[in-house]
Amino acid sequence: MTETIGFIGLGIMGRPMALNLVRAGYPLTVYARRQVSMVPLLEAGATGCSSPAEVARRSSIVFVMVSDTPDVEQVVLGDEGVIEGVRPGAIVVDMSTISPSATRAMAERLREVGAEMLDAPVSGGDVGAAAGTLSIMVGGSEDAFLRVRPLFEVMGQNIVHVGDNGAGQVCKACNQVLVAQTIAAVGEAMLLARASGVDPAKVREALLGGFAGSRVLDVHGRRMLESDYVPGFKAALHQKDMRIVLEAASELGIGLPGAAQVTQLINALVGQGEGDLDSAALHRVQQRTHGKA
Template sequence: MTETVGFIGLGIMGRPMALNLVKAGYDLVVHARRPESMAPLAEAGARTAASPAAVARDAAIVFTMVSDTSDVEEVILGPEGVIQGVRPDAVVVDMSTISPSSTRMMAERLRAAGAAMLDAPVSGGEAGAKAGTLSIMVGGEPADFARVRPLFEAMGGNVVHVGPSGAGQVCKSCNQIVVGATIAGVSEAVLLAQASGVDPRKVREALLGGFAGSRILEVHGLRMIEGDYTPGFKSRLHRKDMRIVLESAQELGISLTAAAMVSEWLDLLVEHGLGEEDSAAIFEVIRGAVGET
């Protein structure tokens, strides 16, 4: 734990992830756009920096966790970005969910500066970030993965090196397709039960014991039945991820019909002011409570 570690982006996911690194004993320097976001980390013993470049000058391993592709490009390649201060032996680890092609471009730029990059998006939501049980999907060189793995294990319970640069982001896109399509399937099952006059709670209970059982059915099925969409993962963020999925599909010349439908439903939620609700609210679109007016 002798290397200084940097963490940039201290939002709903980044803050608890960074706190878990502090709890694990790492010397941490952090940066966020809003000074108030850094306060909990400073109170926990981390140092603060004025810019991503300042973090990079101080840290051998630099994590980024921000919202979208453009945000990551600004944090890493911008005028005050990581690349402006990155050490030749550093590893930059982006844990955001962004475009695989953009990830590969940034990895090349960092490689030219003498540094390495891993893409390591996560699944598990805020609860997983707080508990340190995230699933972490990693793309990049095996040696760089081995160097960073102990830090990943302070933040996640399932850490998999998927393949070369961009493979982690591809894996996250696959995750979001499965999550979105499964939400749709659970939504239709709940709707069918309700329309048939059968208690959907009992249906959910029965299905959880069989082959249809899943975390989506367990967690989001209950959200649908109770109409409680307090976010674990916001619809607008799921919409952003599905946009990345469909952009990747277009680049590859393939058709992803289920993903396209899920994306349309998420568009409707955001357009009707429900972007801050959990994406389980897709159920409300499927049952006809949200739609064109």
Template sequence: MTARIGFIGLGIMGRPMALNLLAAGHELSVYARRTEALTPVTDAGARACDSPAGVAREADIVFTMLADTPDVAEVVLGTGGGTGGSTTGVSASDGGGDDRRARAVIAGIRPGSVVVDMSTISPAVTRQIAAELAPAGATMLDAPVSGGDIGARDGTLSIMVGGPAEAFAQLAPLFEILGRHVVHVGEHGAGQICKACNQIVVGQTIAGVGEALLLAEAAGVDGARVREALLGGFAGSRILEVHGQRMLDDNYTPGFKAALHQKDMRIVQETAHELGLGLPGAALVAQLLNTLVGRGDGGLDSAALHLAQRRLNAQGESS
């Protein structure tokens, strides 16, 4: 069955995901702020709309894939404008709220539609957005992903879904186009909590691999041989395989940018604060990422966290 789909956010992740939906034969309406982001998708057959509201009017299912919590709040509700800042609430930030809401998804959404946010954002704000969409007769699913740009391109993402089970079952065929491992985790916000857990594990594993290679180097042992040996044992992991090699090669061409991982760890820390949890390992990773991004390296792959570790041990030497 062909679905009428909208897609908002055509960056490094969103563009290949939208193209995969098109390639599967679905009708696609799209919106992006930059013409250069639209062109590859419209050239493949998508229809460009002039606003998120326009996308919602054309589609029964609206996907969003955006950078941060305020971006999703702005696009879906017309609130929370801009990027950065607090992820704990949604509110209009200037006097143009009526115009912004008129351009937002909520202004064009129709009863029975589903909004699927595949961004990584605040679980609390996710629940707020779902609550605001409900009176319009629309359902929301939060469905953040793991797998980077390669997984987006190859349709092999891991997708963690929160929201009503009925909506998840309805959209399962679309998720299967986009990902290889799709799990319904629970109600609204559960997908975002799962993604936060993912980023805790990924971040601390990157840090562990980086420290191991630092130790090998300091002791005069070949890091490549150490990595090879560890891959055959209980320490073996996809991160050791891929990011360990990046560290050895000093090659941090981005698949997932450090600045985005920094944002994700901010969400982890804010959520832990809301719940009264101490997560010292996650806090350490967040600080290393803060140091990396603060040095102007936020555009590098998050495996470049290893650079922050090297600088920490340089003790004043240039690095």
């Protein structure tokens, strides 16, 4: 079967992911709310569409990469949305980070019109999107996953079919819980080193070689040392993801106190007008709290 591919959402993450598909030789139809966002894709050979429904009418596999749950719901289920044009047998692949329960509800709506859905959120930021090295966590049927896998391999390297619809979003929520709390832990370690009069750069260097070593300590620890918070992943988006985490936990009736606590640091950072900084900048909140900024 020759697949026809569509891509909706051409922002910081979606644009490089879609470009990688074009460069791999896949004919692509695209849509973005802002016409200017489509220009790099059109110049690369993609075909522009006037709505998500038009993309769906032209495509057997439709990728969606937008910001939040309401955005995906509008793209998939809204006026001129994917559901109005989707073909029987098509697959809609949502690579956004959204609510697991909303994902399951959308998958059911698409099944009613003969289409399947995969939730396939990613980790790796804009650098991973451009390099085609994203980690992709996938929920949905095994058959749909295997059909889309060659396309995932253009965009990422660590590709795991986690389970049924919603499982990919649950996995991404777990990822954000770990990342947020590890950023906070690295920030506290840097704070303790400085307050003790010990060079935090040397502390980081020593810790990277032991059990405490991690990519967060490596990448975000450097950001904290250099006060370099040019975003790879904006704090405002991490705030949105942690809201999804805590809403999911509430739906399940479980407590995630560590996640709740670090969310307050991110909320403070965004509330202080710094939501466009990298989420590692939550260290600024830690520093201000102790008069060390």
